[in-house]
Amino acid sequence: MREWTVGLQDAGFRLDVFLAGCLKGEQSRSQLQKTIREGDVLVNGAPASVHYSTKTGDVITMKVFEIEVSRPLAESVDLDVRYEDDDCLVVYKPAGLVVHPAPGNPSGTLVNALLGHVKNLAEVGSAERPGIVHRLDKDTSGLLVVAKNKQAHANLSKQFKDHTIDRVYYAVVRGIVQHDEGKCEEPVGRAFVNKKKVMVKPTGGKDALTFFKVLKRFNNASFVEVRLQTGRTHQIRVHFQHMGHPVYGDSVYGYPSRLIGRQALHAAVLGFDHPRTGKFIHVKSDMPEDMQKLLKHLETEEA
Structure with missing residues (x-):
């Protein structure tokens, strides 16, 4: 059996929608609806309808068939x-x-x-x-x-x-980041409906800390160096969206760009203590060609 307790943020959803979010793609909505109709999902110990609306404090259990x-x-x-x-x-x-x-x-x-x-x-x-x-x-x-x-x-x-790993990213974000350096420490967690997305969650989110430094500003974009203290899912993308500067080309937390076919985010530096010797290992990676082309285009627009 699997069990969930409905929190304040997850109240008010149809039972199949709630389960789909919890299972993150393990089963389709139609499969979940069939499971509910067959009585293999209980709400507070009793079978419930697919159309049941979740309430804060509900205990939902689901029979799981081993795969x-x-x-x-x-x-x-x-x-x-x-x-x-x-x-x-x-x-x-x-x-x-x-x-x-x-x-x-x-x-x-x-x-x-x-x-x-x-x-x-x-x-x-x-x-x-x-x-x-x-x-x-x-x-x-x-x-x-x-x-x-x-x-x-x-x-x-x-x-x-x-959180002892040294991780440095380079990102191109939309808009002019005003402060030369700064940080975002807003907690993040799964979005209420689309559980594949993440959002800033002041209540119920996990601690997240992102440091940034502006390397260059363009007409309507900024090139930033980012250091992660924590490593939450989509942390950099969500924090910069929250600050009003979504990552360039990020179609999930911002919007696509004709200048680059994906989010302009690159994990450039990785530093860690060797797991056996303790020696510090430090590896760097140059920015890929698509991000270099994006930066050159932004520089050309300024000329």
Whole structure:
């Protein structure tokens, strides 16, 4: 059984809509409606209608049928390795590459490539995300560190949890950022209806801290360096949207651009203590061509 308690922000939704948000794509709305009609979803211990409107404090339980986890397979996918030893590796993920298999992206992911590159990686971490200790959004480019054994996985995971990893991003955002330096520390959490999106949540959100420094200002855009203290889902994108400066080309939290086909966000620097020796490892990555072209275009507009 799986169980959820309805919070204040999640009250007032149809039962199937609420469950769809909680399950984040694990089942379709039609599958959930069928499950509810068959009596496998209880609200406060009793069966309920698909049309039931959730109330604060409701305890919702759902019978779960075990489904065998499909393990990702090793594939011949190009892998751009920037650092590697017996314990870990740092890879460059281009924009457009998904980190791990998920509904809609069953293969051709970074994990599939890693399984073909690292012997016995399938035994490290979870079955669905072997070796993975952090992620980048599909349309964000840049560096990721991957664990090659269980000890490294535990150590690196703790460094991320303790917020000791050095992570520097470059972003082009819309509008003129007024302060040369600053921070955003608004809590973030899943959006109320579309659970695939994130929003600033002063109440019920998770702590999130983003530091930024303006590197260059254009007519109606700013080039910024961003440092993450925490690493929440979509944190940079949501914080800059909240500040009124959505990331250029971000069609989810801003709007698309004809100048770049994805959000102009690049994970440029990754620094961490080596999981076995403790030596500080520092890896840098130049900005990809599409972001360089965007900056050149913005500079040309000023001329």
